[in-house]
Amino acid sequence: MNKPNIVILGAGYGGIMTTVKLQKKLGVNDANITLVNKHDYHYQTTWLHENAAGTLHHDRTRLPIKDVVDFSKVNFVQDTVVSIKPEEKKVALENGELDYDYLVVALGFEAATFGIPGLLDNAFTIGNINSARLIREHIEYNFAKYNNETEKKQERLNIVVGGGGFTGIEFVGELANRIPELCKEYDIDRNQVRIINVEAAPTVLPGFDPQLVEYAMNSLEARGVEFKVGAMLKECTPNSILIEKDDKQEEILTNTTVWAAGVRANSLVEESGLEVNRGKVEVQPDLRAPSHPDVFVVGDCALIMNEETGRPYPPTAQIAIQEAELAAKNLAILVGGGTHLESFEFMDRGTVASLGHDDAIGVVFGDKKLFGWSASVMKKMIDNRYLLKLGGLGLLLKKGKFNIFH
Amino acid sequence: MNKPNIVILGAGYGGIMTTVKLQKKLGVNDANITLVNKHDYHYQTTWLHENAAGTLHHDRTRLPIKDVVDFSKVNFVQDTVVSIKPEEKKVALENGELDYDYLVVALGFEAATFGIPGLLDNAFTIGNINSARLIREHIEYNFAKYNNETEKKQERLNIVVGGGGFTGIEFVGELANRIPELCKEYDIDRNQVRIINVEAAPTVLPGFDPQLVEYAMNSLEARGVEFKVGAMLKECTPNSILIEKDDKQEEILTNTTVWAAGVRANSLVEESGLEVNRGKVEVQPDLRAPSHPDVFVVGDCALIMNEETGRPYPPTAQIAIQEAELAAKNLAILVGGGTHLESFEFMDRGTVASLGHDDAIGVVFGDKKLFGWSASVMKKMIDNRYLLKLGGLGLLLKKGKFNIFH
Numbered sequence: 001m002n003k004p005n006i007v008i009l010g011a012g013y014g015g016i017m018t019t020v021k022l023q024k025k026l027g028v029n030d031a032n033i034t035l036v037n038k039h040d041y042h043y044q045t046t047w048l049h050e051n052a053a054g055t056l057h058h059d060r061t062r063l064p065i066k067d068v069v070d071f072s073k074v075n076f077v078q079d080t081v082v083s084i085k086p087e088e089k090k091v092a093l094e095n096g097e098l099d100y101d102y103l104v105v106a107l108g109f110e111a112a113t114f115g116i117p118g119l120l121d122n123a124f125t126i127g128n129i130n131s132a133r134l135i136r137e138h139i140e141y142n143f144a145k146y147n148n149e150t151e152k153k154q155e156r157l158n159i160v161v162g163g164g165g166f167t168g169i170e171f172v173g174e175l176a177n178r179i180p181e182l183c184k185e186y187d188i189d190r191n192q193v194r195i196i197n198v199e200a201a202p203t204v205l206p207g208f209d210p211q212l213v214e215y216a217m218n219s220l221e222a223r224g225v226e227f228k229v230g231a232m233l234k235e236c237t238p239n240s241i242l243i244e245k246d247d248k249q250e251e252i253l254t255n256t257t258v259w260a261a262g263v264r265a266n267s268l269v270e271e272s273g274l275e276v277n278r279g280k281v282e283v284q285p286d287l288r289a290p291s292h293p294d295v296f297v298v299g300d301c302a303l304i305m306n307e308e309t310g311r312p313y314p315p316t317a318q319i320a321i322q323e324a325e326l327a328a329k330n331l332a333i334l335v336g337g338g339t340h341l342e343s344f345e346f347m348d349r350g351t352v353a354s355l356g357h358d359d360a361i362g363v364v365f366g367d368k369k370l371f372g373w374s375a376s377v378m379k380k381m382i383d384n385r386y387l388l389k390l391g392g393l394g395l396l397l398k399k400g401k402f403n404i405f406h
Numbered sequence: 407m408n409k410p411n412i413v414i415l416g417a418g419y420g421g422i423m424t425t426v427k428l429q430k431k432l433g434v435n436d437a438n439i440t441l442v443n444k445h446d447y448h449y450q451t452t453w454l455h456e457n458a459a460g461t462l463h464h465d466r467t468r469l470p471i472k473d474v475v476d477f478s479k480v481n482f483v484q485d486t487v488v489s490i491k492p493e494e495k496k497v498a499l500e501n502g503e504l505d506y507d508y509l510v511v512a513l514g515f516e517a518a519t520f521g522i523p524g525l526l527d528n529a530f531t532i533g534n535i536n537s538a539r540l541i542r543e544h545i546e547y548n549f550a551k552y553n554n555e556t557e558k559k560q561e562r563l564n565i566v567v568g569g570g571g572f573t574g575i576e577f578v579g580e581l582a583n584r585i586p587e588l589c590k591e592y593d594i595d596r597n598q599v600r601i602i603n604v605e606a607a608p609t610v611l612p613g614f615d616p617q618l619v620e621y622a623m624n625s626l627e628a629r630g631v632e633f634k635v636g637a638m639l640k641e642c643t644p645n646s647i648l649i650e651k652d653d654k655q656e657e658i659l660t661n662t663t664v665w666a667a668g669v670r671a672n673s674l675v676e677e678s679g680l681e682v683n684r685g686k687v688e689v690q691p692d693l694r695a696p697s698h699p700d701v702f703v704v705g706d707c708a709l710i711m712n713e714e715t716g717r718p719y720p721p722t723a724q725i726a727i728q729e730a731e732l733a734a735k736n737l738a739i740l741v742g743g744g745t746h747l748e749s750f751e752f753m754d755r756g757t758v759a760s761l762g763h764d765d766a767i768g769v770v771f772g773d774k775k776l777f778g779w780s781a782s783v784m785k786k787m788i789d790n791r792y793l794l795k796l797g798g799l800g801l802l803l804k805k806g807k808f809n810i811f812h
Contacts, residue, residue, distance in 0.1 A: 130593075145540060145543075148537060187535075
C-alpha cells in the first residue's frame with residue numbers, strides 16, 4: 001500500500017505547528033510528510049514589529065526550521081509556492097511541482113492597501129524578516145542623513161504608522177523606546193522626532209476594553225507618540241502622507257510610512273479556485289475546505305465564524321496554533337483510516353498588546369484586565385509558552401523572553 | 407595691561423593639541439584663550455574609516471572637548487567659522503565675530519574632487535563623524551534592501567573606494583573584515599559582494615616600500631578586495647562609476663562610491679587673503695604666516711617643505727600634532743614678551759597603515775619594515791600614545807585600543 005503524501009505549505013505559526021505535531025503522531029511508515037517554505041527559517045510574526053523598531057534583533061525572532069522539524073521524518077523543500085491546483089492535487093513551485101494526497105494550506109497573510117494611492121509603492125509593511133529589518137535600517141538611514149544636510153529635512157525624523165490595531169500600537173510602543181537611543185546615536189534632539197499613529201476608527205484598538213485603550217494611549221503619549229484617530233489616510237508619497245479628518249485635509253512630511261492597517265489572506269488561496277469568502281476559505285468544523293476534503297486550511301487563510309458574535313475570529317497567532325493542532329490530529333485520523341474527525345473549538349486564552357518593553361495591556365482568563373508591568377510579564381509568558389510548545393525546553397531557553405525585571 | 411586674545415580655530419589634531427599645550431603653559435592672567443569648533447567634540451580623523459566601515463563605533467573615535475580642555479582656562483565657542491579677516495584681526499562666525507591678537511588656524515582639510523563629473527554629488531567622503539556614520543548606514547541600508555527586491559540589484563552590493571592612498575587602503579581593510587558580518591546580518595552570500603579599490607597611480611600606497619605594498623595587496627586580495635590600479639575615475643553617478651584604464655573604459659554598477667583620493671586645505675584659508683601655495687599657507691620655520699606674524703597655521707592648512715626631498719611633507723596627524731606643540735610653545739614665548747621663537751623640525755616616528763583589525767604594514771625607527779600582527783600592534787600603540795599625550799592616562803584607558811590579542 002502506498003503511503004499518502006501530506007504536503008504542508010508555509011512554515012509560519014500554522015504550518016510549522018502542524019508539521020511538528022504531525023511528526024510526533026505519525027511514523028515514517030505512515031505517510032510522506034513534505035513541508036514547503038520560502039526560507040529555511042520559521043519566524044514569529046508577532047515579534048516582527050520589535051525587529052522593525054530595532055528593539056530586538058531579528059535572529060531572536062527566527063529559528064532554523066531544522067531546529068524543530070525532524071528532517072529524518074519530514075522532507076523540507078525550500079521553495080516558493082506559485083499556485084495551488086486542487087483539481088489536479090498538485091502544487092506548483094518556482095522550481096518544481098509536488099503531488100499531494102492531503103494538503104495543508106498555511107500561507108499566511110499579505111498586506112492589503114485598499115487601493116489607497118501611493119501606499120503600495122511608498123509605504124513599508126511589517127510582513128517578514130526582510131521587510132522588518134529594512135524598516136529598522138530605513139529609519140536609521142534617515143537619521144544618519146539628517147545631520148549631513150545643510151537644509152534640515154523634517155521628513156527624515158517623522159515616522160507615520162498607519163493603523164491603530166494590534167500591530168500598529170505594538171510598533172509605536174517599541175518606537176517610543178527606540179527613538180531616544182537613535183537620537184543619541186545620531187546626535188539628534190528627541191523633540192525633533194515625531195511618531196504619529198493614524199487610525200480611521202474613532203479609537204485605536206477598536207474592540208478592546210475602553211479603559212485599557214485609555215491606559216495605552218496615555219502611556220504612549222507620555223512617551224511622545226501622537227495619535228490621529230478618526231483620520232483616513234488618503235495618499236502616500238515617498239516623502240509625505242495626506243490624511244483627512246472631519247473633512248479637513250492635512251499633509252504630514254515623512255519618508256517613513258509603515259502600513260499596519262490591513263492584511264488579507266495570501267492571494268494564492270483566492271487564485272487556487274478553492275471556494276473563498278473575503279479571500280479566505282471558510283473551513284468546515286474539521287478545518288477542511290468544503291469543496292475539497294483533502295485540503296486543510298489553517299491560520300490567516302482560514303475563516304471561522306465566531307457563533308457568539310456572528311463575526312469571523314480575527315487572524316491571530318493564537319488561533320492559527322490551535323487550528324494547526326487540530327489539523328494535525330485530524331490528518332492523523334485520516335491517515336490511520338478513520339473517518340470521524342474532530343471539530344474546532346477556539347479556546348480564548350486572552351489577548352495582550354505590548355506597549356514597549358515593560359508595559360502592556362490585556363484581557364486574560366475571560367475578563368481579567370491587566371495593564372502595565374503585570375501585563376507585559378503575561379505577554380512574555382504567552383510568547384514563551386509558544387516556544388515551549390514548538391520546540392520544548394531547549395528552544396524556550398534559547399529564544400525565550402526572560403527580561404522580566406528590567 | 408590688557409591680556410592678549412588668543413583664538414584657535416578648529417579642534418582637530420592641530421587645534422586641540424595647541425589648546426591643551428597652551429592651557430598648561432599659560433595662566434589665566436597671561437592671556438584669554440578661545441577655542442572655536444563646529445562641534446562640542448574632538449575626533450580622531452585617522453579612525454573615521456573604521457566608523458565608516460562599521461568596525462568601530464564613532465563614540466570611540468570622538469571625545470567631548472570638555473574632557474581635555476579646561477573650561478576655567480579656555481573659552482569654548484561652539485560655532486562655525488565663516489571667514490578669517492587677517493587685516494582686521496577678526497574672525498567671522500555664523501553667530502558672531504571674534505577679535506584676536508594671536509590666531510591659530512587649524513581648520514583641517516576638505517575633499518578635493520578635481521572636477522570629476524558627478525563626484526561631488528554622488529560620492530561619499532570620510533571627513534567627519536556625520537559623514538563616516540552615514541557611509542556605515544548607507545552600506546547597511548543597501549544590504550537591507552537587497553533581499554526586498556524581486557529583481558536583485560548588484561549595485562547595492564558593490565562598494566567602490568576611489569583612491570589607494572592611506573585612507574583608501576585602510577578603509578578597504580576594514581570593509582574586508584566587516585562585509586562577512588553584514589552578509590550574515592542580511593542573509594547575503596559573501597561571494598555576491600564586491601569591494602573595489604580604484605587607484606590612478608600604477609600602484610596603491612605610492613611612495614611606500616614596494617615589498618610592503620605587495621604584502622598589503624596580497625593580504626587584502628585574500629580577503630576579497632579587488633584592485634584597479636592605473637585606472638582613472640572618469641565619472642560618478644548615483645548607481646555607477648566609469649573608470650578608464652589603458653584607454654579602455656569600464657562601467658561598474660555601485661550605489662556606494664567612497665572618495666578617498668583627494669584632500670585639500672580648508673578653502674577658508676585661501677579665501678582669507680593669507681598668502682597661499684597650493685591652497686595652504688607655506689609657514690615660516692616658527693609656523694607663522696609670512697605675511698602675518700600674528701597668525702600661526704598648523705595641520706593640513708600649513709605647508710612645510712621637506713628639505714631632503716624638496717617636496718612638502720604630506721598632511722598627517724603626526725605632523726599636525728608636532729606643529730601644534732611648537733605653535734603652543736612659540737605662542738607662550740610671544741605672550742611672555744619674548745621674540746626668539748623656535749623653529750619646526752619634523753621628527754619622523756614612522757608610518758603604519760592598518761589593513762584590518764589584526765593586520766598592517768609600516769616603516770618605523772627610520773627604516774625598520776613591519777607587517778602583519780606586529781605592525782598592527784605598533785599601529786595601536788601610536789594611536790594610544792596620542793591619547794596619552796592629549797588627555798593623560800584617564801583618556802587612554804577610556805578610549806585606547808587594547809584589543810591586541812584578538
